[in-house]
Amino acid sequence: MTDTTATSPTAQNYVLYRTQADGWQQVGYVIMAMTLPGPTAFTPPAGMALGLDAARAYPAGSIYPVPSTGYTLAGAATATAGTPLTLTLAPNNAGPQANTTVTLSDGGAGGTFSASTVTFDAGSTTAQTVTYTPKAAGTVAISATNNGGLTDPASLEVTVGAAAAS
Structure with missing residues (x-):
């Protein structure tokens, strides 16, 4: 008999950061850290994105290294x-x-x-x-x-x- 039990995804650490500056918050500004089962578990609002932060190196208020777009x-x-x-x-x-x-x-x-x-x-x-x-x-x-x-x-x-x- 084969065991077909589904495994749940492993939770990972993410940060919600700005992709567009807003007032004094520059691009990359970390709004908050969160633990999610994957990047599709949360849809960021407009002007923000999720970034993987496995080492928890980017607390709220820090600057996340946003990849180039241009x-x-x-x-x-x-x-x-x-x-x-x-x-x-x-x-x-x-x-x-x-x-x-x-x-x-x-x-x-x-x-x-x-x-x-x-x-x-x-x-x-x-x-x-x-x-x-x-x-x-x-x-x-x-x-x-x-x-x-x-x-x-x-x-x-x-x-x-x-x-x-x-």
């Missing part, structure tokens, strides 16, 4: 053809959950990147920099896409002036 792309709005322009890319919150590769493009404008891809390491908020050297005068839209499911930033519009005659 990243930024920043650089000057003007440049000169043939002169490198520094671009900075940075993940938001506590960094992506897994290593994430970001690919840069100038939409076929013919400029060159010092590196056409950058990688955000899992759990890292370290900004990455590359240079972009525009080929010719005009307007260039520099865009970034990623393989980690993060929300891509808006394209960076750069007005490129002609190189000075020598």
Whole structure:
């Protein structure tokens, strides 16, 4: 005879934290700790989420490391053809959950990147920099896409002036 007794899930420690800032409570602010049989046992209100806290390291009032949902792309709005322009890319919150590769493009404008891809390491908020050297005068839209499911930033519009005659 086979025993078919169902086993109950093991309770785990979770925290309820903010995914959107509210007044003085920033993203990641822990509202409360709770023990649940699983993450689907409680539906967080809008602007909040559950995070696993097996070690009970995040008491109410602490900041839970919220994974990245997106990243930024920043650089000057003007440049000169043939002169490198520094671009900075940075993940938001506590960094992506897994290593994430970001690919840069100038939409076929013919400029060159010092590196056409950058990688955000899992759990890292370290900004990455590359240079972009525009080929010719005009307007260039520099865009970034990623393989980690993060929300891509808006394209960076750069007005490129002609190189000075020598």
